[in-house]
Amino acid sequence: MPFFPTKRLLAQFTNRAVVYAQHGDPTKVLSVLSYGPLPSPPSNTVNVRFILSPVNPADINVIEGVYPTKPKPDTSLRSSALGSSDQPAYVAGNEGLAEVTEVGNGVSGLEKKDWVIMTKPQLGTWCSSRNVGAHDVLKVPRAPGLSEVHAATMTVNPPTAYNMLQEFVPLKEGDWVMQNGANSAVGQAVIQIAASRGLKTLNFVRPRDDLADLVKQLEALGATKVLTYDALADKSLRKELKTWTGGRDIRLALNCVGGQETTLMTRLLGSDAYLVSYGAMSKQPLSLPTSLFIFKNLTARGFWQSRWYLEKSRDEQRRLMNVLVNLMSQGKLKEPMHEIISISAKESDEEATQKVRDVIAKSYSGRQGKKALLRINVE
Incomplete structure (x- = not known):
């Protein structure tokens, strides 16, 4: 004892x-x-x-x-x-x-x-x-x-968000990023960093009783659209998405959930897109249709911030910290x-x-x- x-x-x-x-x-x-x-x-x-x-x-x-x-x-x-x-x-x-x-x-x-x-x-x-x-x-x-x-x-969540937005797809102002687990700490950072760059975000969260309050909180951070996972089963979503994006393909999706919801979300991606996974909160395996790889040239990658620290030099680590400190001190990352x-x-x-x-x-x-x-x- x-x-x-x-x-x-x-x-x-x-x-x-x-x-x-x-x-x-x-x-x-x-x-x-x-x-x-x-x-x-x-x-x-x-x-x-x-x-x-x-x-x-x-x-x-x-x-x-x-x-x-x-x-x-x-x-x-x-x-x-x-x-x-x-x-x-x-x-x-x-x-x-x-x-x-x-x-x-x-x-x-x-x-x-x-x-x-x-x-x-x-x-x-x-x-x-x-x-x-x-x-x-x-x-x-x-x-x-x-x-x-x-x-x-500052060590884990903001740099994870920043690096995933930076390292996989060259994004320019007006481009869209899609993510699940949008109310997580990383998800909130993604919303804010994306907004600071003029990027738009499509955010998915679990259904809940206080959904309206959560939507307001995420929109206040800069979220463009906030939907529940239930919306992924709605066949009209793809049509609405084209209206929201003005026909632009979404080429980056960030996943911390796994399971069927992520499979459905990935189907909304355009050609030559990346699915970047950094977590598996559902503890369910991730299954992706082969057609996405063959016909849309999907790339599925993982990201782990701990590995990033091990692979990058002290100067690169300092540069990232300075970027995050500037965002925080300017009120762009709360x-x-x-x-x-x-x-x-x-x-x-x-x-x-x-x-x-x-x-x-x-x-x-x-x-x-x-x-x-x-x-x-x-x-």
């Missing part, structure tokens, strides 16, 4: 992390663990304090053990608190905004109080502080209008709808554990509604 320090014992700890010792249901395997101060950073590393750390669907998949990339255990957190002194802890979380608190020898370009984001996958961001390699983070340029929420959510979950220093580890598990349970059931951001306080 995990050991949870009492409120009296917490006084001797200066850091906390959301950890797990084995893969499984996050509502059962996650625990909040308190631990001591960080040592001074070794050469070519920095110590950082996390400001905000998002809870993303992929984070849940990592904890379950079904995601392609795996975190490395944090051997500094071997503790009887996890049931065995020989059992290392995995710190959850892939994305987050942190502030540099101490700089090791040999590090250039980073100073105390700089904001940084993680570019190496699965570093473990659901914690108060940790030591990271200087080459595993990027400095975030401070700009008027750039919020903590902007910066904390904060995602979010809720900040604060873990108070006054809460015991057991109380904090229950709060984190409740957040995950809401995300599992779809009741969270907004992106959850963890703020782990130790003072």
Whole structure:
């Protein structure tokens, strides 16, 4: 059984992390663990304090053990608190905004109080502080209008949206882009980045009771058309689509759902189009008609932002960040709808554990509604 320090014992700890010792249901395997101060950073590393750390669907998949990339255990957190002194802890979380608190020898370009984001996958961001390699983070340029929420959510969703719009089809003003999962964080970013370029978007979402409110929210971000997946079965949609687009072919579709809805959506594409998949929220296989490949020359590709970071140079990573920072500071890329979950220093580890598990349970059931951001306080 995990050991949870009492409120009296917490006084001797200066850091906390959301950890797990084995893969499984996050509502059962996650625990909040308190631990001591960080040592001074070794050469070519920095110590950082996390400001905000998002809870993303992929984070849940990592904890379950079904995601392609795996975190490395944090051997500094071997503790009887996890049931065995020989059992290392995995710190959850892939994305987050942190502030540099101490700089090791040999590090250039980073100073105390700089904001940084993680570019190496699965570093473990659901914690108060940790030591990271200087080459595993990027400095975030401070700009008027750039919020903590902007910066904390900059690593995954906005760059995914930007790169998918940039790398597959040469799009010009007035062209159309189609996507499902349009109310997701990536979907919202696609709408806004497309609008900033004069592109039009056809957006599909699940039917829901509050559909009118959601349509208004997405239109306020710049969505051109918002429909439910039910519309894909309507034979009149293709005719309406030609009217909306003025006869222009749609040559880019973005997919994070999979299943039959995506098959139907793909049929709306024109010739020489790309279907780019970056998720599979329905957990259903994607089946595409052979005729689309033969007669329309369809290209189906996948996109994974983690791979992009591994393949691109530091200069290319910085250029992308500067583009996103400019969009955010100009108000063209708004904060995602979010809720900040604060873990108070006054809460015991057991109380904090229950709060984190409740957040995950809401995300599992779809009741969270907004992106959850963890703020782990130790003072």
